[in-house]
Amino acid sequence: MKKVIIIGATSGIGRELAKIYSSKGHLVGITGRRENLLQELKNENPDSYKIKSFDISILFENSKNLDELAEELGGLDLIVINSGTGFPNESLDFKIEKDTFDTNIMGVTEIADWAFNYFRKQGYGHIAVTSSVAGLRGGRFNPAYSASKAFQMNYCEGLRAKAAKLKIPVYITDIRPGFVDTAMAKAPQKFWVAPPQKAAKQIFSALKKKKKIAYITKRWIIVAYIVKLLPKWLFEKI
Numbered sequence: 065m066k067k068v069i070i071i072g073a074t075s076g077i078g079r080e081l082a083k084i085y086s087s088k089g090h091l092v093g094i095t096g097r098r099e100n101l102l103q104e105l106k107n108e109n110p111d112s113y114k115i116k117s118f119d120i121s122i123l124f125e126n127s128k129n130l131d132e133l134a135e136e137l138g139g140l141d142l143i144v145i146n147s148g149t150g151f152p153n154e155s156l157d158f159k160i161e162k163d164t165f166d167t168n169i170m171g172v173t174e175i176a177d178w179a180f181n182y183f184r185k186q187g188y189g190h191i192a193v194t195s196s197v198a199g200l201r202g203g204r205f206n207p208a209y210s211a212s213k214a215f216q217m218n219y220c221e222g223l224r225a226k227a228a229k230l231k232i233p234v235y236i237t238d239i240r241p242g243f244v245d246t247a248m249a250k251a252p253q254k255f256w257v258a259p260p261q262k263a264a265k266q267i268f269s270a271l272k273k274k275k276k277i278a279y280i281t282k283r284w285i286i287v288a289y290i291v292k293l294l295p296k297w298l299f300e301k302i
Contacts, residue, residue: 069130070082082105086109093133093134120167142271144271199215244260
């Protein structure tokens with residue numbers, strides 16, 4: 065039985081992923097800001113879940129909360145950092161940009177650091193971060209969101225290199241979803257929109273294989289390839 069923590073399990077991908085791990089007989093620690101939704105999920109299978117409600121943007125509290133949750137679980141094998149935020153911000157309201165960075169960069173980094181240090185001491189473990197295809201290039205509708213997801217991609221790469229240098233089996237998976245039918249999908253135009261259940265199944269499969277990078281759904285690797293090849297002048301006109 066694996067011990068798993070899913071950060072951001074109140075809805076969408078995180079909730080569906082928690083259900084999958086629970087159905088496979090694993091013990092799952094679920095977190096999020098809305099405790100009532102965590103309790104609702106726990107009620108579906110009380111013996112499978114441990115709850116810890118907190119907001120990852122409140123810095124210097126994450127490590128304490130995760131210490132307590134890992135202790136309740138009796139250990140930890142995998143952590144999925146799925147919590148994030150982002151809103152269209154064409155007016156460049158700095159408060160919106162700051163809220164995005166506080167969660168997607170500062171909060172995610174504090175949790176990733178905690179997890180890496182936990183697994184380094186333990187001698188093994190697996191960290192997964194839900195970034196986004198949006199992090200491949202800058203986005204004019206939501207500059208902070210794209211930038212924060214690019215940060216996450218690079219931070220994952222840095223942690224992966226650090227684990228390799230230390231020669232410890234700490235695996236790092238960068239999960240890069242395209243459009244998934246959740247509240248986070250706020251783009252004015254969407255295509256290839258996947259239901260969260262399908263996205264979660266593909267994420268589960270990728271984590272089982274300990275992939276370094278996983279595009280969700282798989283076809284988004286085509287978009288990623290095209291987007292990365294587009295010259296700047298053409299990308300700016302899209």
